[in-house]
Amino acid sequence: MSSVDEFTLIDLLNGGQQTIAFQRAGGVETGIGDDAAVVRASSDSRWILTCDTMTEDIHFKRVTMRDADIGYKAMASAVSDIAAMGGTPRYALVALSMPKSTPVEQVRAMYDGLYECANRYRVVVAGGDTTSCIGGVTLTVTVIGETEPDRALLRSAARLGDVVFITGFTGDSAAGLEWLLGKNKPSEEWDDDPELKQYPGLIQAHCRPEPQIQAGELLRRSGFCHALNDVSDGIASEAWEIAAASNIGIDLIEDRIPVSGELLEYASKQGKDPLDYMLYGGEDYQLIGTAPAEHAVELQMKFKEAGLPLYLIGYVHGEHSGVRLVRSDGGAVSLAKRGYNHFTG
């Protein structure tokens, strides 16, 4: 498996021309390749379909998350792909696989977290599936959202003349994960360890990410947003996805990318560059996207009125493909399409 990376594998699985023809005939307007599929529901409505999996030892360990966090984050990461399409989440199906020995209290706690997130984002859990398995716990959450015709915000819609924006801090989740793995303390014992209170924002970002549904809806309703993607694998990887799908280049301006105080402090204590966490860490679930430069100020005003942040961090470039980082001294370096990859990491 190590010779095939995650994204090449998805291309191999996508079924080719025959599948695409079936998709079209079945009312699929956006198929495999974006954050979620867009399907015709009626003349004035579209369904948005997505699923995301969290599996033990890959997405969480006993030392990185409490049981309720696992359920919360499984729902949050799936809801985030609806936000990345500018949609409104409606229904969810939950598939749970766990070893026969799993204590019922653990399952209860995971579901408390899952429902807490579902309630927060007004998602109705309509069903699911439960099986035993050999190995750790796996949770797969399917979410169905809604939008209007021709309103889904696609990765492929960036245009020359666009600015690039992001809805909040990145890198905190990856730093929180690193901190928790270093501490290596079972989550039941976190409350007894004063040291673990040192970076509450980083731990919160890792364990309880906030999918940006309100921001996604605002971007859709504004009519100004072109491309949109959520940051699950790191800014570099997500910006690359927009650049590749839209056939343009992206310049990100280092000094404009927002960074939290806790990440600055943590990275400096570790002797590391905060940018490494921001560009390549992932699991932030902020939205990164593009909008025409002439509407950027108006878009920022709309966000301000809604009490939401929006940072302008770069622009679309016509003279190169891929993603570059413009450093503080004005020099530009190409960023590799590096980020979290399930089969090469």
Ligand SMILES: Nc1ncnc2c1ncn2[C@@H]1O[C@H](COP(=O)(O)OP(=O)(O)OP(=O)(O)O)[C@@H](O)[C@H]1O
């Ligand atoms: N096994 C699969 N079979 C068919 N389609 C798949 C499969 N895995 C992923 N896809 C599709 O590939 C596209 C990209 O999926 P991917 O999981 O990389 O996006 P994402 O959910 O935004 O990212 P992440 O999982 O990192 O949050 C989506 O359209 C998804 O539906």
Ligand SMILES: Cc1ncc(C[n+]2csc(CCOP(=O)(O)O)c2C)c(N)n1
């Ligand atoms: C114990 C442990 N080790 C590593 C990670 C990091 N991690 C796992 S999956 C992923 C990308 C998003 O997932 P996906 O692409 O499946 O949506 C990242 C950054 C973690 N969360 N826990």
Ligand SMILES: [Mg+2]
């Ligand atoms: Mg996504």
Ligand SMILES: [Mg+2]
């Ligand atoms: Mg996914």
Ligand SMILES: [Mg+2]
């Ligand atoms: Mg991923």
